[in-house]
Amino acid sequence: MTDLLDLDSISAQERYKLLSALVIPRPVAWVTTMDAQGVVNAAPYSFFNVFGQDPALIILGLQNKPDGSAKDTTRNIDATGEFVVNLATPALVADMVGTAASYDPGESEPTALGLKLASSGRVKPPRLADAPVAIECERMMALSLSAERSILLGRAVGLATRAGLVDTATMYVDWAGDYPVARLFADRYARLEEIERFGIPEPYRPEKNGEDRE
Structure with missing residues (x-):
């Protein structure tokens, strides 16, 4: 038997609960931004991914406050056009979750929690500073989808990584087993580990009539 559910017949909160619990795991963007006064904000977002290489495209799903006003991350990006996506490993989860708490506008989460910062390039x-990967981004455009939700497109322009993580001669990445965490749902996160190499070769179809491969 299969359970069928019409998503238009349930509330937005119920749709969020279902979809965020079913589409798992999701990478987490631990986003740092800066306001016009130089106050640094940090917040995690699990509606996030990389969507291409030319341009190097980062997409964030941003959520407004219940009254429809923008949160610090959105407001700062709109004002400055810049943000940094940091990736957190298991040792940093408590700090990452701590930055999701409600802070007053103009209050810095890294300062309040004693998180070390480092200059971007x-x-x-x-x-x-303790995140193994930081992706420096410039705002490209944003799509406002509702009073609650918007989608931000950013172009990745710089990358800072932990020493030894990237071989810059070959662009080979070696996480050495210490992968970033992924979001499940509610207060649950997942550790990532490589369990098997399936050894399935990439499908290949010879070029036909001068057409490129799909």
């Missing part, structure tokens, strides 16, 4: 907002 291409953008003004700093990165989180």
